Every structure is written in C-alpha cells, then in structure tokens.
Amino acid sequence: MKALRNGTSIEERALPVLPPEEFRRAVLRGAEGGRIVAFFGRPLGEGVRLYAVLADDAAGTLAALASDVGDRFLSLTPDCPQAHNFEREICEQHGVHMEGHPWLKPLRSHAAPYSFFQVEGEEIHEVAVGPVHAGLIDPGHFRLQCHGEKVLSLEIHLGYQHRGVEEALENGPDKRAALLAECAAGDTTIGHALAYALAVEALSGSIAPPRAQAIRAIALELERVANHVGDLGALGADIGFLPTAAWFGRLRGEFLNLLATLSGNRYGRGLIRPGGVLCDVPAQLADDATRRLSRARDELRQVAGLFFETSSVRSRIEGTGVLTRQECNALALLGPAARACGTPRDVRRDHPPPGASAPPIPVAIAMTGDVFARSHVRWMETQHSLEYLIEGFRALPAGAIRAACGPPAPGRLAVSLVEGWRGEIAHVALTGEDGRFARYKIKDPSFQNWTALTLAMRGTQISDFPLCNKSFNLSYAGHDL
Amino acid sequence: MAMPENVRGRPVIDTGRCPDGCRACADACPTDAILVDGGPGSARIDLGRCVFCRDCVEGCPEGAITYGRDHRMASRTREDLALSEGVKLAAALERKMLKLLGRSLKLRHVSAGDCSACTAELQALGNVVFDLARFGVQFVASPRHADGLVVTGPVTQNMRLALEKTWKAVASPRLVIAVGACAISGGPFRGLSAVHDGVESVVPVDLFVPGCPPHPLTLLDGLLRLLGRIEDSPR
Numbered sequence: 001m002k003a004l005r006n007g008t009s010i011e012e013r014a015l016p017v018l019p020p021e022e023f024r025r026a027v028l029r030g031a032e033g034g035r036i037v038a039f040f041g042r043p044l045g046e047g048v049r050l051y052a053v054l055a056d057d058a059a060g061t062l063a064a065l066a067s068d069v070g071d072r073f074l075s076l077t078p079d080c081p082q083a084h085n086f087e088r089e090i091c092e093q094h095g096v097h098m099e100g101h102p103w104l105k106p107l108r109s110h111a112a113p114y115s116f117f118q119v120e121g122e123e124i125h126e127v128a129v130g131p132v133h134a135g136l137i138d139p140g141h142f143r144l145q146c147h148g149e150k151v152l153s154l155e156i157h158l159g160y161q162h163r164g165v166e167e168a169l170e171n172g173p174d175k176r177a178a179l180l181a182e183c184a185a186g187d188t189t190i191g192h193a194l195a196y197a198l199a200v201e202a203l204s205g206s207i208a209p210p211r212a213q214a215i216r217a218i219a220l221e222l223e224r225v226a227n228h229v230g231d232l233g234a235l236g237a238d239i240g241f242l243p244t245a246a247w248f249g250r251l252r253g254e255f256l257n258l259l260a261t262l263s264g265n266r267y268g269r270g271l272i273r274p275g276g277v278l279c280d281v282p283a284q285l286a287d288d289a290t291r292r293l294s295r296a297r298d299e300l301r302q303v304a305g306l307f308f309e310t311s312s313v314r315s316r317i318e319g320t321g322v323l324t325r326q327e328c329n330a331l332a333l334l335g336p337a338a339r340a341c342g343t344p345r346d347v348r349r350d351h352p353p354p355g356a357s358a359p360p361i362p363v364a365i366a367m368t369g370d371v372f373a374r375s376h377v378r379w380m381e382t383q384h385s386l387e388y389l390i391e392g393f394r395a396l397p398a399g400a401i402r403a404a405c406g407p408p409a410p411g412r413l414a415v416s417l418v419e420g421w422r423g424e425i426a427h428v429a430l431t432g433e434d435g436r437f438a439r440y441k442i443k444d445p446s447f448q449n450w451t452a453l454t455l456a457m458r459g460t461q462i463s464d465f466p467l468c469n470k471s472f473n474l475s476y477a478g479h480d481l
Numbered sequence: 482m483a484m485p486e487n488v489r490g491r492p493v494i495d496t497g498r499c500p501d502g503c504r505a506c507a508d509a510c511p512t513d514a515i516l517v518d519g520g521p522g523s524a525r526i527d528l529g530r531c532v533f534c535r536d537c538v539e540g541c542p543e544g545a546i547t548y549g550r551d552h553r554m555a556s557r558t559r560e561d562l563a564l565s566e567g568v569k570l571a572a573a574l575e576r577k578m579l580k581l582l583g584r585s586l587k588l589r590h591v592s593a594g595d596c597s598a599c600t601a602e603l604q605a606l607g608n609v610v611f612d613l614a615r616f617g618v619q620f621v622a623s624p625r626h627a628d629g630l631v632v633t634g635p636v637t638q639n640m641r642l643a644l645e646k647t648w649k650a651v652a653s654p655r656l657v658i659a660v661g662a663c664a665i666s667g668g669p670f671r672g673l674s675a676v677h678d679g680v681e682s683v684v685p686v687d688l689f690v691p692g693c694p695p696h697p698l699t700l701l702d703g704l705l706r707l708l709g710r711i712e713d714s715p716r
C-alpha cells in the first residue's frame with residue numbers, strides 16, 4: 001500500500017487499485033491496527049471507484065487505496081462499525097448498495113420518506129425534536145424512544161443543512177473554492193480553510209513560509225479556545241449555573257475578538273489561503289495579544305475553578321452520558337470525544353503538517369467517557385492552547401507570510417488532516433488530467449462523532465440530552481455539507 | 482460606534498479612481514457582488530451578496546476599494562443594499578406595527594442551512610456584552626410566541642418546508658429578518674441546486690442584515706433601527 005504523510009500528494013496512477021474482495025480485506029486490516037480517515041466514491045466509467053484513506057497514528061503515516069466496483073459492495077460495517085456512515089454516504093451519493101449493512105438509511109437526502117426506528121410496548125413513548133429547535137441552533141431532527149424518563153434509543157436524522165459544498169468544489173479550484181471551505185462548518189472556519197490550503201499546496205508542490213505556518217497554528221488554537229470556552233458556558237447554562245454561563249460567554253468573545261484583530265473577522269474568514277495567510281501580525285499586535293491572553297487565562301482559571309469545583313455541577317455531569325473505550329475505538333471517534341475515553345488521538349501530535357517545527361501541544365486525556373470527561377478534556381486543552389498561544393505570539397518567526405502557490409498538478413491525490421476543535425478534519429482532493437478537482441472530499445469530525453451521541457444517550461434520562469449534546473457540540477453544517 | 486480595530490466594516494468604492502472599462506474588482510469577486518453595469522465609475526457593491534472577503538481589494542489595481550469601519554448596513558429593501566453611495570439604512574417599521582409590538586419584540590430563529598457562524602453571532606447577541614434583551618428584544622422557543630422570524634442560511638431544499646411551516650405558525654402581522662449574505666442572496670452557496678438563494682424566494686422579508694456573518698453590532702443596529710430606536714442620517 002502506498003504510504004503518504006499528512007499534507008502530501010501522490011500520483012493517482014501509483015494508487016493500488018485492488019479487486020473488491022482484496023480491497024475489503026485491506027481496509028479491514030488497516031482499520032484494525034489504525035483507522036479509516038476517509039472512505040468515499042467517485043463515478044468512473046460504468047461504475048464507481050471507491051477510495052479509502054487509512055491512518056496509522058503511531059507511525060504517523062497514511063495509506064490510500066482504491067477499488068473499482070459496480071453497483072454492489074459487501075459492507076464493511078458489520079465487521080468494522082467505523083465504516084457505518086461512510087458506507088451510507090457512498091450508497092446515497094453513488095447508488096452503490098452496501099450488502100449486509102445493518103442501517104442503510106439516507107444520510108442527508110430527504111428525497112424519500114425516512115423510516116425511524118421505533119420501540120413498541122406499554123408505557124413507551126416517543127419524543128420528537130426539531131428540525132426547528134427551541135434555542136438558537138442549527139437544524140436537525142431527533143427521535144427519542146423513552147420509557148418514562150428513561151431513554152432507550154435516540155435516532156438523529158440530519159441533512160437539513162445540505163448545501164452541496166463538495167459538489168460545488170468540483171472542477172475547482174476557482175475563486176469561490178476557499179470561501180466554500182471556510183463555510184463548510186462556520187464555527188471551524190480556520191480548521192477547514194487550513195485543510196483546504198494544505199490540500200492545494202500538496203497538489204501544487206508548494207509550502208507556506210514558516211511565519212505563515214506559525215500564524216495558521218495560532219489561529220487554529222484561538223478557534224479551539226473560543227469554542228471550548230463557549231461550550232463550557234453553554235453547559236453552565238444547561239445546568240442552570242448561570243454565573244459561569246455568563247462569564248465563559250464573555251470570555252469566548254475575547255478570543256473571537258482577538259481572531260478578528262488578527263484577520264478582520266471574528267471567525268477568521270479571509271485569513272488562510274493556499275500559499276500562506278493574508279494578514280500579518282505586527283509587533284504591537286503580538287505584544288497586545290500576549291497581554292490579552294494572559295489576562296484571559298487568569299480569568300478563565302477562576303471561572304473554570306468555580307465550574308469544576310461546584311459540587312452541584314459535578315454531580316450533574318459525572319457519570320452522565322458515558323461512552324466506553326470499546327465504543328470509542330469501534331467507532332474510531334475523534335477529538336476531545338475520543339480523548340475523554342482515554343484514547344490519545346490528536347492530529348497535532350500524530351500527523352503534524354509539512355514543515356511544522358514547533359513541539360506539539362500536549363494531548364489532554366480523561367478516562368471516564370462522561371460529560372465531565374468531555375468538558376474537562378476541553379478545559380485542559382484550553383489551558384495547553386493558551387500556553388502555546390502566549391509563546392506563539394512571542395516567538396513568531398520572521399519572514400514572508402505568503403509563497404507562490406501554483407495550480408494543482410494533474411492526476412494526483414492529496415490528503416490533508418487538521419486537528420480542529422472537534423477533532424480530525426480530513427480533506428482529500430483528486431485532480432483530473434486537466435488539473436481540476438475531479439473529486440473533493442471533506443470530512444468534518446462530526447461525521448464520525450454523531451453516532452457517539454446516540455450511544456452516550458442510551459439508558460440516560462431525557463433531561464440529560466442537552467448536557468450530552470453540549471458536551472459533544474457536533475456540527476450539523478459540517479455533517480450535511 | 483465604529484467597528485473594533487481591524488474588523489472589516491462596510492466596503493467603500495472610490496469610483497473616481499476607476500479607469501474606463503475596468504472590471505478588475507468584479508472579476509475578482511467570488512460572489513458576483515460587484516456590479517459594473519453603467520459607464521465609467523458605475524461600480525457598486527451589492528452588500529446583500531458581499532461576504533467581506535477582500536478579494537476585490539486585492540484585485541483592484543487602483544486601490545479604489547477599501548474597508549471602512551462603519552458597522553451600519555441593514556436595510557429594509559433588497560435594492561437599498563446596492564446603492565452607489567453605499568446603502569440606505571433601514572427605516573423604522575410603520576407606526577401601526579410599532580404600536581402593535583409595544584416595547585418588546587419576540588423573535589423565533591430558523592436556521593435554514595447556514596454554516597453556523599450566523600447562528601453563533603445571533604447567540605452572541607444574548608451574552609453580557611451585547612445583551613439584546615435590555616432593548617426588549619428576545620428570542621423565544623416557539624413561533625406561536627413570536628412576532629416574527631430571524632432566518633439564517635440560503636434556505637436549503639431540505640429546510641424549505643420547515644421554514645414555511647414555522648412562518649405560517651407566527652400570527653400576522655409578522656416580521657421576517659434575513660441575516661447574513663446566505664439568507665439575503667445565497668451567499669457563497671448562490672446558484673447551487675441544493676439551495677434557494679435566500680429567504681425572499683420563500684417568504685417576504687422586512688429587514689436585511691448583510692455580513693458573513695454580520696458583526697453583532699451590525700445586527701444590533703439593524704434591529705434597533707427597525708424598532709425606531711436609532712434614527713440618524715446615513716454616513
């Protein structure tokens with residue numbers, strides 16, 4: 001199998017194209033010691049070419065392989081649950097029937113009526129929520145099968161935000177492509193813009209200058225901190241512990257505002273482009289940022305102390321929405337959700353981008369897999385990121401912020417991974433003979449992690465739903481694309 | 482009030498600098514937000530399509546386009562967002578409507594396919610910094626309790642029905658506020674087959690708030706203008 005590293009590309013001709021049965025075995029083998037990063041299709045001739053990208057996190061390597069299939073494929077999911085959503089997507093997008101898949105329902109399409117899983121029996125009742133929710137959030141539909149207050153099963157029906165992002169990127173890159181990447185998931189603008197830039201750079205054989213890389217890394221951590229802090233506040237609100245909700249909420253704004261000072265936009269729109277970044281960090285801004293960050297760090301310690309040391313908060317989040325390590329590994333969960341189950345998976349450490357020089361940020365781990373673990377991992381990560389940021393602004397390398405980035409080379413496949421605040425973002429770009437994108441595949445970590453929310457909810461109380469949901473805070477937009 | 486330092490406010494074109502027949506900015510714009518439909522110096526920016534990306538600033542050889550720090554840009558009609566002298570800021574609702582609303586405005590949010598950044602800025606309006614509730618404006622959990630809708634996103638095919646139903650569930654007279662480039666024109670998703678290119682193609686709109694996403698100050702300004710709490714001449 002062809003080994004490649006994060007942010008590099010290979011010739012598509014060099015890809016092993018295996019017969020379906022062999023391909024199937026190779027993916028199963030790869031998923032056993034490692035995991036599936038991406039698994040998708042592309043129409044080719046009469047049939048469909050399936051592509052799989054596998055990761056070996058310990059070795060820091062990736063492998064890509066392909067197989068040409070007709071309209072059927074023997075599903076991997078019964079042997080390998082992490083293939084679940086990938087296979088549903090392939091079936092939906094390319095009409096490849098996944099034989100033996102236990103749950104082959106539409107993932108995004110609303111073309112046909114959707115049949116929900118139902119539990120029957122005395123005193124069983126169903127709770128339906130969404131797509132228009134009570135609060136200010138994105139659209140999705142949830143069905144809970146309950147016995148009294150107890151949740152037996154949760155099913156999540158998504159697709160309401162399907163805009164057609166991947167399709168719109170086909171035949172790119174064009175002048176809209178970077179914007180589309182930025183708003184694949186709007187709260188992860190930096191993560192997706194960076195993955196896009198790395199993919200295009202990998203295809204054109206260019207590399208961003210060290211200063212640009214440092215600014216990108218800073219923006220990525222600012223985005224992480226803003227979201228983690230915001231979610232801790234949202235958890236406070238759902239618990240009804242309002243002082244922390246207000247305080248975390250204000251501090252979230254500090255980080256967004258810093259990102260805005262850096263890039264001109266609170267979400268970092270227009271900062272990262274192939275070749276580098278569009279905004280430099282003047283010395284005064286760096287000094288100012290260091291001061292602002294140190295102040296925010298001190299305040300955060302106080303409010304996080306209040307949150308995590310209040311016994312009524314602890315009793316509400318400890319033991320709630322537990323995921324086991326086995327479940328985590330079977331689904332190959334990503335980001336804080338995985339790290340809260342004791343799985344130390346982190347792209348920043350395992351698959352650093354090309355040219356990275358700074359030592360990686362420590363990986364935060366918790367063992368209990370509950371709402372407490374997920375929120376505590378996020379608090380630990382916030383602290384690590386803050387240290388990194390304060391040092392990063394102090395020690396910015398000198399030099400240019402942008403290098404020339406030519407057009408993508410034809411007939412290549414590039415993979416880029418970024419540890420966004422929710423976990424691993426993967427972009428896989430394939431160019432045709434004309435150098436244009438023949439397929440552009442985006443995976444937001446939510447795509448893999450939504451299933452974890454349904455598992456975490458089993459056997460809990462219905463009133464635990466907001467807490468569980470908030471502790472993951474998955475993206476609807478990033479899933480629906 | 483002005484935008485915080487470095488934040489991109491309303492873009493301005495100094496058309497006096499535009500050479501004859503130049504379309505460099507329009508060609509650079511990824512959302513076709515720049516209209517050059519008349520003779521020389523006719524270039525103007527449609528703020529309903531603009532995503533504030535600055536590609537036009539880089540694309541203009543004359544340095545004619547700059548970002549101002551003006552956060553005010555909400556308007557009452559779609560056309561008012563694309564004027565050569567900037568934008569015609571929103572006028573207050575008519576008296577009768579204002580009287581009906583009294584001192585409070587209750588809004589229901591419908592995310593109709595937004596990327597989630599517009600939603601996040603609406604959430605931010607509720608924090609202790611912007612504190613929308615102090616103006617009597619509140620987001621409510623049901624359309625039955627609402628005076629109107631705030632809609633974000635281009636309206637995906639998959640959200641159309643839900644938007645229509647939610648709109649019908651609000652008692653008349655009802656308001657609709659379109660927030661962000663997507664909700665106004667489709668934004669970066671304009672023309673894609675899975676979306677409707679904006680709220681207006683599904684329900685009538687009373688206030689358009691440009692941005693990608695709009696800064697909370699822009700949102701606040703638009704809402705308060707609609708309620709007649711701010712009235713000043715356009716800058």
Ligand code: SF4
Pocket residue numbers: 492509510511512513514515526530531532533534535536537538
């Ligand atoms: S800033 Fe607005 S007008 Fe200028 S290129 Fe971007 S979208 Fe177009």
Ligand code: SF4
Pocket residue numbers: 183186532594595596597598599633634660661662663664668669692693694695
């Ligand atoms: S207008 Fe911009 S920020 Fe708002 S939903 Fe559309 S892409 Fe996202």
